[in-house]
Each structure stands twice: as structure tokens, then as C-alpha cells.
Amino acid sequence: MATGKKKGLLFDSTRCIGCGACYLACKERNRLPVTAEDPLADELSAVTYTVVQNRRGRFVRRLCMHCEDPTCASVCPVGALEKTPLGPVVYHPDRCIGCRYCMVACPFGVPRYEWRSRTPRVRKCDLCYDRVAAGLPTACAAVCPTGATRFGDRDELIEEARARIRAEPDRYHPHIYGLEEVGGTSVLLIADVAPENLGYRTDLSAEPLPLLTWNVLKKIPNFVLVGGVLLGGLWWITNRRIAVARAEREALGTNRQTEEGQPSDREEQV
Amino acid sequence: MKIIVRPRITFWRVVAGVIFLSGLYSTYVRFSGGLGASTALSDRFPWGLWVGFDVLCGVALAAGGFTMSAVVYIFHIERFKPIIRPTILTAFLGYLLVIVALLFDLGKPYNIWHPLVMWNPHSVMFEVAWCVMLYTTVLALEFSPLLWERLRWEKPLKVMHALTVPLVILGVILSFLHQSSLGSLFLIVPHRLHPLWYSPLLPVFFFVSALALGCAMTIFESFLSFRAFRKRLELHLLTDLGKVIVGVLALYLTLKLQDLAGRGALRLAFEPTYEGRLFLAEMVLGTIAPMVLLLIPRVRTDDFGLFVSAVMVVLGFIMNRLNVSITGMEASSGVAYFPSWTEISVTMMIVALGFVLFGLAVKYLRVFPPEEVARPAAVELPAPAVLRRLRQGSTAVVATVGGVFLVLVLALGYSGLRLRPTRAWAAPPAAEGDLQRGLEHFTVPPDIVYQRSEASPGTVTFSHASHIDWNRPRCTVCHHQPYSLVTSVSDRSSPRKPPGDMHAEAFCGRCHNGKQAFNVKEDCATCHKGP
Ligand code: SF4
Ligand code: SF4
Numbered sequence: 001m002a003t004g005k006k007k008g009l010l011f012d013s014t015r016c017i018g019c020g021a022c023y024l025a026c027k028e029r030n031r032l033p034v035t036a037e038d039p040l041a042d043e044l045s046a047v048t049y050t051v052v053q054n055r056r057g058r059f060v061r062r063l064c065m066h067c068e069d070p071t072c073a074s075v076c077p078v079g080a081l082e083k084t085p086l087g088p089v090v091y092h093p094d095r096c097i098g099c100r101y102c103m104v105a106c107p108f109g110v111p112r113y114e115w116r117s118r119t120p121r122v123r124k125c126d127l128c129y130d131r132v133a134a135g136l137p138t139a140c141a142a143v144c145p146t147g148a149t150r151f152g153d154r155d156e157l158i159e160e161a162r163a164r165i166r167a168e169p170d171r172y173h174p175h176i177y178g179l180e181e182v183g184g185t186s187v188l189l190i191a192d193v194a195p196e197n198l199g200y201r202t203d204l205s206a207e208p209l210p211l212l213t214w215n216v217l218k219k220i221p222n223f224v225l226v227g228g229v230l231l232g233g234l235w236w237i238t239n240r241r242i243a244v245a246r247a248e249r250e251a252l253g254t255n256r257q258t259e260e261g262q263p264s265d266r267e268e269q270v
Numbered sequence: 271m272k273i274i275v276r277p278r279i280t281f282w283r284v285v286a287g288v289i290f291l292s293g294l295y296s297t298y299v300r301f302s303g304g305l306g307a308s309t310a311l312s313d314r315f316p317w318g319l320w321v322g323f324d325v326l327c328g329v330a331l332a333a334g335g336f337t338m339s340a341v342v343y344i345f346h347i348e349r350f351k352p353i354i355r356p357t358i359l360t361a362f363l364g365y366l367l368v369i370v371a372l373l374f375d376l377g378k379p380y381n382i383w384h385p386l387v388m389w390n391p392h393s394v395m396f397e398v399a400w401c402v403m404l405y406t407t408v409l410a411l412e413f414s415p416l417l418w419e420r421l422r423w424e425k426p427l428k429v430m431h432a433l434t435v436p437l438v439i440l441g442v443i444l445s446f447l448h449q450s451s452l453g454s455l456f457l458i459v460p461h462r463l464h465p466l467w468y469s470p471l472l473p474v475f476f477f478v479s480a481l482a483l484g485c486a487m488t489i490f491e492s493f494l495s496f497r498a499f500r501k502r503l504e505l506h507l508l509t510d511l512g513k514v515i516v517g518v519l520a521l522y523l524t525l526k527l528q529d530l531a532g533r534g535a536l537r538l539a540f541e542p543t544y545e546g547r548l549f550l551a552e553m554v555l556g557t558i559a560p561m562v563l564l565l566i567p568r569v570r571t572d573d574f575g576l577f578v579s580a581v582m583v584v585l586g587f588i589m590n591r592l593n594v595s596i597t598g599m600e601a602s603s604g605v606a607y608f609p610s611w612t613e614i615s616v617t618m619m620i621v622a623l624g625f626v627l628f629g630l631a632v633k634y635l636r637v638f639p640p641e642e643v644a645r646p647a648a649v650e651l652p653a654p655a656v657l658r659r660l661r662q663g664s665t666a667v668v669a670t671v672g673g674v675f676l677v678l679v680l681a682l683g684y685s686g687l688r689l690r691p692t693r694a695w696a697a698p699p700a701a702e703g704d705l706q707r708g709l710e711h712f713t714v715p716p717d718i719v720y721q722r723s724e725a726s727p728g729t730v731t732f733s734h735a736s737h738i739d740w741n742r743p744r745c746t747v748c749h750h751q752p753y754s755l756v757t758s759v760s761d762r763s764s765p766r767k768p769p770g771d772m773h774a775e776a777f778c779g780r781c782h783n784g785k786q787a788f789n790v791k792e793d794c795a796t797c798h799k800g801p
Contacts, residue, residue, distance in 0.1 A: 021755060024745060024750065034750055077395035116307065216394075220447065
């Protein structure tokens with residue numbers, strides 16, 4: 001199964017029964033303490049990478065969306081977050097400096113922090129990177145008893161989602177969440193209601209957020225060159241003008257004593 | 271007139287002592303207990319006072335340095351030369367303090383050097399990191415002649431003199447990048463930052479307001495050091511700076527209004543919301559008021575007027591940075607952030623450190639032009655009465671005006687705070703889910719056959735189907751250790767070895783205790799059915 005294709009998850013809210021298997025499987029695979037008796041009452045935290053929530057009778061999962069062009073990876077100054085070719089967005093704690101920009105910038109508010117630690121790490125779902133690389137499905141998808149969470153190649157999952165919507169238009173809201181949001185995500189979501197009813201934000205454009213800053217950042221090299229030349233040129237021109245003016249005055253035989261106020265005393269201080 | 275060597279106990283020294291002691295204690299809390307123990311930050315609100323004030327405002331202190339050196343060395347407007355040194359000093363201190371603040375704020379301060387070798391040019395933070403490193407170096411070099419002078423080292427002084435212009439050019443470029451990049455940091459959060467502050471022009475706003483702050487800080491410091499050391503800049507230079515501030519603020523205001531109107535966000539400023547009030551506080555008291563004040567020639571040419579206007583610009587600037595980094599981010603985060611006392615005391619310690627270092631530099635290095643030292647009474651001043659007032663009653667007057675100013679800001683701010691929405695992030699009312707649709711797809715996990723041990727009266731087959739509450743299936747009731755989930759799904763083929771004494775409380779006995787379900791000790795044949 002370990003084809004080089006991009007992997008992903010398809011979450012179908014209409015199939016989810018809120019049994020919490022994904023929640024526990026995630027805890028187990030990542031060796032995390034179980035923090036709530038009822039997974040529906042838990043929240044994402046430094047030791048909880050996915051939860052199931054009950055939103056007015058619909059169950060919905062929360063986890064890192066594994067964006068195609070991840071904002072978190074784009075803002076990280078040291079490249080501690082990385083989008084792997086297989087799809088998972090993974091984290092390298094030994095690179096991280098702990099600036100928490102990733103947490104500020106993630107459009108889905110996913111990354112969590114080990115606030116109480118002296119060597120804190122950013123924590124989030126890594127789409128079971130080791131399992132996926134070994135050709136296994138993610139732990140959550142492996143244990144889901146209803147197929148509400150499905151693992152597979154992203155393009156196949158998109159086809160599957162489309163097929164389900166086409167087959168049962170009454171059962172599904174036509175929007176596939178994650179197909180286009182912020183340039184697409186590896187985690188896709190379909191449901192019987194619009195995604196905002198499930199607590200997913202719908203004000204995100206299809207343009208990846210990193211473009212917003214890259215459009216500014218990419219101008220820097222140019223700016224430095226042009227700015228340097230410009231300032232250097234300005235300095236040269238003004239300097240030259242002063243020198244010329246002085247030379248002219250000297251040529252006219254002006255006594256230097258009288259031009260005290262003139263900026264000719266550049267040896268005085270820096 | 272001999273100076274007394276033994277340090278006298280003055281009011282300000284006591285204040286500084288208290289600030290440093292509490293700051294040191296907070297430092298201990300920060301580095302022993304981590305960010306969680308020392309800050310009010312949380313997963314929902316990862317950046318607070320240390321980023322918003324210490325870093326964003328600290329960097330802007332450098333704005334005076336690069337503007338003035340550009341004016342003097344590149345445009346050769348040399349009458350501003352006496353201003354260069356105090357502004358370079360401020361800039362240098364600003365950057366040093368930013369680095370100190372970063373050591374507090376970074377989760378892993380010992381990795382602060384990572385951006386040197388681990389590159390991500392797509393990150394604004396990466397740009398910020400490099401600007402901090404490079405510009406601190408440039409400022410250290412620009413500042414160094416003051417030291418060489420003091421040590422009477424001719425050689426480095428000569429070298430530095432030759433390097434001045436290239437350094438200034440480098441400094442101007444770095445500063446431009448850095449001031450604006452702090453604004454660019456927030457470009458990537460259009461979904462989080464309130465529309466009153468989010469704008470594609472953020473980098474421009476940050477840059478322009480930093481220019482105003484640079485000039486205001488120069489005025490502010492000149493007056494403080496006059497009070498403390500009788501060393502200052504000449505009034506006409508400061509008046510000129512005041513004029514520059516008017517121009518810069520006017521530009522800022524125009525851009526801001528245009529941007530707000532263009533994005534249709536202008537009306538938000540006048541709505542009775544938390545953000546609206548704090549935005550007004552910032553714009554009215556921090557931008558419009560000082561601009562109007564400085565437009566009046568009588569204020570501009572008066573010590574006290576200049577001083578107060580400069581203070582307003584500085585406070586307005588601080589409000590702006592805090593609004594962008596804190597106020598504007600609160601609504602979207604769903605939590606109300608207020609810095610913990612540890613955060614506040616560390617910040618105060620860093621600010622106090624700045625004052626102390628500035629004072630030491632003014633005292634021991636030639637920061638202000640030497641002739642001013644000899645003629646402390648600032649010869650150029652036409653109105654001695656103004657001076658006297660400044661010297662004698664100034665503490666009281668400054669305190670009064672500062673107080674009035676604070677009250678105004680607090681009033682606007684407080685009325686804003688009262689308007690702060692109390693958002694409950696508790697889960698919305700849980701309704702029973704419609705499980706039917708989901709259950710259609712439910713695959714009951716297969717039965718598990720357990721290997722029969724010697725003492726066992728018969729093989730046990732565990733049935734998932736008979737253990738599930740069909741009204742509300744929940745895997746979590748049983749599936750924690752030892753009944754692992756992930757490992758069991760990967761191996762369902764052969765009979766399984768019982769993981770321990772299944773009658774024990776950790777296993778079947780947990781529920782089969784006679785209360786939740788029949789007791790394991792009752793009838794063996796109920797479970798041990800197999801051969
Ligand atoms: S959802 Fe957030 S944390 Fe996950 S990849 Fe996207 S930006 Fe990164
Ligand atoms: S906290 Fe760590 S992972 Fe997140 S942006 Fe900063 S350095 Fe990168």
C-alpha cells in the first residue's frame with residue numbers, strides 16, 4: 001500500500017457513532033494518558049491529538065488537517081514542521097525554538113503546547129507518519145468500526161466522497177470540506193449539514209495562507225539590492241555636492257574660517 | 271562640589287529595587303516551572319505581553335537610530351548630528367532588551383541560535399530572527415566608537431570611522447526590513463486578527479509608526495537625561511523632531527483611514543465593542559492628540575509640551591502594538607487574556623534595565639554633545655521660567671499629566687473591557703446523535719477466541735456483539751489497557767493467549783462482579799462454553 005501517492009483521511013460524519021475508538025487508538029499509538037472517561041467530553045491538548053465532538057447530535061472529529069500547503073510549516077522559522085511527500089505534516093522537536101508562531105498561525109487552531117515543561121514541544125496529530133510510511137493505515141482509521149474515518153490515497157478519497165454524495169444527495173451536504181480550504185487538506189470531511197454547523201470555519205479562502213506572506217517576503221532580495229544601491233548613490237551625490245561646493249568656494253578664495261557652520265568637520269566624531 | 275560616593279536611597283532607587291527583586295523571582299519561576307507556570311498563555315492564546323510589548327515595542331526603539339543616521343550620514347543634514355548618539359544608544363539597548371525578552375518568551379531559549387543554521391526563508395519569523403542578529407551586530411559596531419573613545423583606542427576608532435557609511439546603509443535596510451516584518455508577522459492570520467487591525471498594509475503601518483516612535487523616544491530620553499544628568503539636546507533640534515513627528519503621524523493617519531475605509535472596516539471603530547473602544551483609545555490619544563498638540567507652535571517650542579506630546583506618541587504606539595497582538599486576537603481565540611503578574615514583573619524588569627543601562631551610558635560615555643555638559647542651563651532656551659518649572663515642579667506636573675492621560679486611556683479601555691464578549695467555549699448542548707445512519711455501517715468486531723489454559727473447564731469465546739450497548743455503542747468503556755485497540759485489530763486470526771488471569775479485576779472481573787454484570791464466580795459454563 002505504500003505507493004508514493006499522497007495519503008489522507010476521509011471523515012464521514014453521517015457514519016460516525018461517537019464510539020471513541022479513534023480517540024483511544026490515537027492515545028494508544030502515541031502512548032498518551034487517557035484524559036477523559038468520555039471521549040466526547042475531551043478537548044485537544046498536548047496529550048490529546050484527536051477528539052470526537054457531539055455537535056447538536058452529529059459526531060465530528062477534530063484533528064490536524066494536514067494541509068497541502070501547511071501554514072504552520074510555512075511560518076516556522078527553523079523548519080521544525082514539515083509536509084512530507086506522503087501527506088503527513090510532521091514535527092521535529094529538536095529543531096523547534098518554541099516561538100509558537102505555528103500555534104498563532106494555524107487556521108484550524110490545532111497545535112498544542114507543553115506549557116508546563118522546561119523542554120516544551122508542540123504537539124499535534126502526525127497522521128501516524130511511521131505507520132503510513134510502512135504502508136499501514138493510521139491507527140484511528142484502522143479501528144473505526146463504521147468506516148466513518150477512512151484512510152487511503154487522497155485522490156481516491158475525493159472520488160469516494162463525490163460518489164457518496166452523488167449516490168445519496170439527501171444524506172449529504174454537497175460540500176467536501178478540505179478539498180479547497182486553504183489550498184486543500186489531507187483530511188477531508190463530509191456531513192449532512194454545512195461544515196459551520198460542526199464547528200469548522202468556513203471563512204477560509206481557497207488560496208493557501210502562506211502566499212500572503214510569501215508575496216511580501218519574496219521581494220526582500222530585490223529590496224536589499226535596490227535599497228543598497230539607492231542609498232549608496234544618494235550618499236555619493238550629496239557628498240559630492242558638498243565637496244564641489246567647497247571646492248568652488250575655495251577657488252573663489254573664500255576664507256575657511258567664515259564657514260564654521262558648514263558640514264566640513266566630518267573628522268570630529270562618528 | 272564633590273559627588274557623594276555612597277549611593278543614596280531615593281524614591282526611584284527603591285522602586286527600581288522592588289522591580290528588580292520581583293523580576294528576578296519571576297525569572298526563577300519562568301525557568302524552573304516553564305511558560306505554563308509563569309504566564310497566562312494557553313493553547314488558545316499562545317502570544318502575550320512578552321511578544322506584544324517586549325519584542326514588538328523593543329524593536330521599534332531602534333527606529334530613531336536608523337532614521338537619524340540616514341538623515342545625517344546619507345543626506346548630510348548635519349545639524350542633527352548631536353542626535354545620532356542618543357538614538358544609536360537607544361536602538362542598541364532596544365535590541366539587547368529584545369534578545370533578553372526572547373530568552374524569556376521562547377519555549378526553548380537554548381535553541382535561539384537555530385535560525386542561523388536551520389533556514390526557512392518562507393517564514394517571516396525567520397526574517398525577524400536574522401534582522402535581530404544582523405542589526406544587533408550593526409548597532410554594536412555603530413555604538414562601539416563611544417567605548418573606544420572612552421578607552422582612548424585610536425585604531426578601532428579609525429576603522430569604525432571608515433566603516434560608518436556602509437554600516438549606516440546596511441542599518442537602514444535592515445531596519446526597514448525589520449520594522450515592517452514585525453507587521454508582516456500578522457499577515458498570515460486574516461482569520462484571527464480583528465478587521466480593525468488586520469490589513470494587507472500591516473508592514474507599512476508598522477514601519478511608519480515606528481518612525482514616529484523613534485523621534486518621540488529621542489525627545490523623551492533627552493528630557494529624562496536632562497532631569498537626571500543635566501545632559502540633553504538643544505531645544506531647537508527637538509522642536510524640529512516634533513515637526514517630523516507631525517508629518518509622520520499625518521501620513522500614518524491618512525493611510526490608516528484610507529485602508530479602513532477601503533476595507534469597509536471604518537464603522538467598526540465606532541461600534542460599542544471592546545475592540546472599537548480600544549481602537550479609538552489608540553487613535554485618539556496616541557495619534558490624533560499628539561499630532562494636534564505638536565501642530566501648535568507654542569507647544570512645539572516648549573519643553574513641557576514637547577515632552578507630553580512625545581509621551582503620548584510613545585503610549586499610543588504601545589497601545590497599537592498591544593492591540594494588534596492581544597486585543598485584536600482575543601475574540602477569535604475565544605479566551606480573554608490578561609498577563610500574569612510574573613509576565614508583568616519580567617517586563618517591568620526589562621524596561622527598568624533599559625533605563626539603568628541608558629543612565630550608565632549617559633554618565634560614563636559621551637552620548638550627548640560635550641558642550642552641553644559644561645553649560646547645563648541650556649543656554650539656548652529663551653524662557654527660564656519654563657526651565658525652572660521643569661526642574662522644580664516637573665515631577666509633580668508630569669505625574670499629573672501622566673495621571674490624567676492614564677485615566678483617559680483607562681476610561682476608554684475600561685469601557686472597552688466591560689464590552690468584552692464573554693464567550694463560552696463549553697461544548698454546545700449535546701443532543702442525542704442519530705446513530706441509526708451510522709449503525710448501518712457498523713461492523714461488529716469479530717469474536718475473540720481465547721486459548722484454553724489447563725485449569726479451564728472450557729474454551730472462552732468473547733463476543734463483541736453481546737458486549738455492545740446497541741443504543742449507544744462506546745468502545746471506550748472497555749478499550750483501555752489491557753484491551754488494546756490498535757494491536758488487536760492487526761491480529762485477529764488465531765486464538766489469543768489470555769493476557770492474564772481473566773477473572774481478575776483488570777479483565778473480565780472488572781464488570782463481571784455481580785453488580786454491573788453477573789459475577790465471574792457464578793456459573794463457569796456461562797462463559798467456558800467451548801470444548
Ligand atoms: S491543520 Fe494546522 S497544524 Fe495541521 S497542517 Fe494545517 S496548519 Fe499545520
Ligand atoms: S514553536 Fe517550534 S514548531 Fe512552532 S513555529 Fe516556532 S519553532 Fe516552529
